[in-house]
Amino acid sequence: MSQRSFTLKQTWQRPIILIQGLVLPLLLLGLWQYNSSLGASHAYAFVPLQNIYFAFIKLLETGELWLNTWGSLKKAGIGFILGSMSGLILGTLLAYSKVLNALVSPLFNSIRQVPLLGLTPLIALWFGNGEEAKIFIIALASFFPLVINTFQGLSHNDAKYDEIARIYQFSFWRKFKKIRLPQALPHILTGLNLAVPFTWITTTASELLFNAGAGLGNLMMKAEINAEMDILLVCAITVTLCGAFMTAGIHLISKRLLQWRT
Structure with a gap:
């Protein structure tokens, strides 16, 4: 050809x-x-598609959609960053410390079996029903995928690269930067991709449960109470688009960071 x-x-x-x-x-x-x-x-x-469109235009004109979308984006972003960074740190520590792994893994694996929303009453006792409680739930949703994928990525050892590091007498940090982290990067980025849908599921769910402050979940709750299904669907579509844009952003970052593999 x-x-x-x-x-x-x-x-x-x-x-x-x-x-x-x-x-x-x-x-x-x-x-x-x-x-x-x-x-x-x-x-x-x-709901007829034209009604959903008219509801979308109305919410844009009144500013409700902008206000509540920003409220959800802010919580999702803060929770995602806090949870991902915490998961990255713990996953790294577990991969490098057998003692810590033996101490923490049983508890970690037990807690992650519990549905996050099942912990809501306990979280409400700790943080109340404000923004802190919502962000904590969102952070937990991002935390677990990053711990698991970071641990798996850093636990994988390629013998030939370890041999190169030994021959050239790499320090711990140089070996981590030049060998272990690049090997683990695809796993870590997969963890970030997995964390995005969990982030938006818990963002919306936490806003529905803790119905205070701005957020798409709060707007959905009001729409349900008032039987405004068109507004509820506009909110659902907006959440979907936010998640899609966030996933696309991580995909672009992944392509940039993994260029060396092609």
Whole structure:
């Protein structure tokens, strides 16, 4: 195959892949709109798409969507950073210390089996029902994936690289920087990708449970009470978009950091 033919094939493949990816969402939207036209009861459960659009415009004009989206983004961002950094540190310590691993791992593995929202009453006793409680729950959601993936990444030893480090008499920090961390980086970045959906699930759930302050979860709760399903769906779509943009950002960072592997 010539270079020109290969380039043309690549050029055509991209729009085809994009179209294929749109088929299922468009089909689901069509089914949704069809169900909304079957009667009042269906229109309540399957809100017409135009109503969702009008609700979106209204929330933008009143500023409610901006205010509550920023409230959720702020909590999600702080919780994600705190949880990820804490998980990265603990995962590193567990990988390098057999004593600490033996002491902490049984408790860690036990606690991570408990659903985070099951700890809500206890967290409410510790932090009250304000922003601190929400951020703590979000941080825990990011914490566990980072601990596990960091530990797995740093625990993997490639014998040939260890031999190179021994021959060149690398110090601990140089070996960590030049060998262990690059080897562990794909695992760590996978942990960050796994943490994103958990971050947004717990952000919305914590706002629903601790119904105080600005946040998309709070707006969803008010919409449910007032039977405003269009507003509830606007909030759900906004949460989805926030999570998608966050995932895309981490994907771009991953590509940049892992360029050396290609």
